[in-house]
Amino acid sequence: MDGKKRKYRVFRRICKKCFEELDEYIDMWITHNEPWCVSFLSNALGEHAPGKRDLQVALKVAHHILLSHGMVVNLYRRLGLRKPIGITLNLSPSYPASREFKDKIAANNCDGFFNRWFLEPLFKGSYPIDMVNLYSNRVSDFSFIKEEDFNIIGERCDFLGINYYNRSLVEFDPMSILLYRGAYSEYKKTSMGWDVSPDEFIDLIKMVREKYTDLPIYITENGSAWDDNLVDGQINDADRIEYLIEHLKAVEKMNEMGLNIKGYFYWSLLDNFEWGYGYSKRFGLVYVDFKNQMRIKKKAFINTKK
Template sequence: MSMFQFPSDFKWGTATASYQIEGGYNTDGRGMSIWDTFSRKPGNVFRGDTGDVACDSYYRYQEDIALLKELGVTTYRFSVSWSRIFPNGTGEVNQKGLDYYHRLVDGLIENGIEPFCTLYHWDLPQALEDKGGWNNRETIDAYVCYAKTMFREFDGKISSWITLNEPWCASYLSNYLGIHAPGNKNLQLATNIAHHMLVAHGRTVKEYRDSGYRGEIGIAPNMTWAIPYTSSPEDKAACLRNIAWTGDWFTDPIYFKKYPRNLLDWFEKEGVKVPVEEGDMDVISQPIDFLGINYYAASVNRFNEGAGLLQSEEVDMGFERTDIGWPIEAKGLYESLHYLKEKYGDIAVYITENGACINDEPVNGRVYDERRANYIKQHLIQIHRSIADGINVKGYMAWSLLDNFEWAEGYSKRFGLVFVNFRTLERTKKDSFYYYQRIAKNGWFESTE
């Protein structure tokens, strides 16, 4: 039997996102977002599901706080719906929207849970999309105004901030592959959007610093780890392109003030260039306090000329897979963390998302989701290894507290520690809830494997 003890100041948490859990889409002055629009178009979301009600957390937030307290976590990562604060993206502040988040944050603090706030988790106000969205540099100004409002309003209450969640998803997945809102399919457009989002990030970090707020601020890209199928230079290069596209493309500009050369050259072959204006890279490269890492899976890849934009083909190695089809390869998290340290130095890291889609249903009122508990254990062991190697991992946030609206998959995929009946909205704690509860409360766990 092996015991894994974590540092006493390690933050144990869980995470959600506004559009995925809140519901109340037209309540108390909230404006429409691109996800409200996208989910209403037939064919975009499985079964035509929308986030209109979701988990109804806009009304049931106190019940969810009680679950967090019972879970024993010390931090809760949530995101703010921009269109609750500015229904039109800019202009007059919607006080009722602010009041909701004050109630949520106050409730967390009263229960000994640190709020960890994500400013942007993909739900751009539709009014801004109508003016060109992130392709329009005016959206950068609107975002910075929104961020300034949140910093000022929650000064003294929230001391941990994430500017952008998974910017690759909000740019390339959404505007090149067209799978997420707003559903465009244009590589140059997606590249413009990725750059503008980074400029917005940098300006926001600078605003936070210049205003003298006490706390920490960072960004949370999704880490795509790819392992070469062979030792050939072509397979290695294909995997590095995979890793760079979701990660380095967004972190190199912050740490090195430049985009990764391998992808710049690759995109230029497609006639795509980054729309860098004078001063942009200085803005983007503002120092951050931490890097958030969203990690779910690793893949084994090889070079294939016919395998899409990056010519990188995933090889089915027979790994166990979650119910969304993602391979379970926890060692990829360990390797990812080492990659980041070797590249960027001794940076502080939070695992801001990590979890498994396991679609187990209640049986006699109980959800036996042992596979999810095993997934959590496997990944925490790799985090423990990384800390033992001297990597500065400060916390872990399980995705997700609740089963929720899983974007284009609608309500068909379940990632929660808590089962949600989307007809009655009743919450049922899964076996994985109790497994993670023991770890969060004790700060250690044992494994017999």
């Protein structure tokens, strides 16, 4: 048995055990969370572990994540279990920084890199050919992709999970592999440097509905990090409150438009270890003092409870 099949077998065995032992306690199953981060951010851009900058590796990782997703959905159904099961993608709508044609190319490539590379195999049975052509400048071997793989990847789910934080504003960059780079924006920004963009949240879901799927959508993550300061035992996180309210309004509007947002989950309850940023970025509704583990409810938590 080659290494790939062995890994699939191990993953299926782990999932089978989880299904058998935990299904009665679980309301919904998500096979993978944020495959873009695990593949491209970690193996092409090198920002997360294992810190590689190898597009060939990133493409293989992305493909095998999608394959294992389809295999596990099929396994769950063959076990005769009936809870909703799906996958969660982190998506970001892409916009050109100007009306120039070259910036439109940049926005198209950003969309292909971040969104379409996962949406199209899941819902259209192929990878976007424009991105395959672009990647071919750096990747010569696509033999790990088999035509029959798309039947597995496209196993019908019960819902699509979407993690949304911000839009992407980009401009043309001839020196980049993907021919784009982030552009200057006058939007208000979180401490991650991300644009606060609730209107573009609506654009994203409209695009998913128009081009890809009518499955129920769950917003499985949405939130913002700010430089929270503890003053007299309190954290007055007015920016977080504003962000949360505006994005909840966007969800309300989307449902008024018939876009079928079935649920919304905020990221996150507690300040936590945030990938490569460690403890330096705080997304929580509850402040955590990492020296003594003391918890303090932020104003956003108190307002949310009301």
